[in-house]
Amino acid sequence: MQSGSCSFNLWKVAVDFDGTTVHRVRFLRTADTGFVPVQFTKFLAGKGTDFTPLKSAALDGDSVYAKIYREVSKIPYGKTKTYAEIAEAVGTHARVVGNAMSRNPTPLIIPCHRVVGSDGLGGFSPDIDIKKALLTLEKKVSKNIP
DNA sequence: GCGCCGATCATCA
DNA sequence: TGATGATCGGCGC
Numbered sequence: 574m575q576s577g578s579c580s581f582n583l584w585k586v587a588v589d590f591d592g593t594t595v596h597r598v599r600f601l602r603t604a605d606t607g608f609v610p611v612q613f614t615k616f617l618a619g620k621g622t623d624f625t626p627l628k629s630a631a632l633d634g635d636s637v638y639a640k641i642y643r644e645v646s647k648i649p650y651g652k653t654k655t656y657a658e659i660a661e662a663v664g665t666h667a668r669v670v671g672n673a674m675s676r677n678p679t680p681l682i683i684p685c686h687r688v689v690g691s692d693g694l695g696g697f698s699p700d701i702d703i704k705k706a707l708l709t710l711e712k713k714v715s716k717n718i719p
Numbered sequence: 720g721c722g723c724c725g726a727t728c729a730t731c732a
Numbered sequence: 733t734g735a736t737g738a739t740c741g742g743c744g745c
Binding site: 655656657660666667668669670671672673674675676677685688689690691692694695696697698701704 | 736737738739740741
């Protein structure tokens with residue numbers, strides 16, 4: 574297992590990974606030492622749109638959470654879906670989807686920022702500004718990929 | 720049109 | 733068990 578961090582706006586993105594399997598991604602105010610997979614730095618710089626061949630450890634399993642994470646990871650770059658849509662696709666309730674996002678062990682890889690509420694942005698932890706910034710970034714970058 | 724309240728359900732303590 | 737949410741939709745004002 575390795576870990577490292579890189580910057581995104583005012584935040585540090587700490588990544589724990591093992592080969593191509595990412596176990597944990599966290600947003601921190603302070604930086605750890607170490608490097609992160611190049612996919613992260615490219616993505617956060619708007620120079621990459623996916624994390625291939627990286628995968629999240631949270632996608633494994635048959636729990637409802639794993640299904641939700643798989644469904645969320647299908648959302649294409651620059652697009653968004655609502656909690657209700659995800660819930661319907663998985664066969665559960667929107668509240669559970671919100672719960673799954675809240676406990677999302679690997680943001681970014683599982684693009685939880687692309688899941689929004691029916692009437693707006695929804696929420697994000699630890700800071701809604703991160704979600705806003707990611708969506709703004711993706712909107713901007715996807716314009717340059719006609 | 721806006722705000723409150725109940726429904727609903729998989730985790731975690 | 734019981735409490736807890738990054739929600740949704742309906743109802744009253």
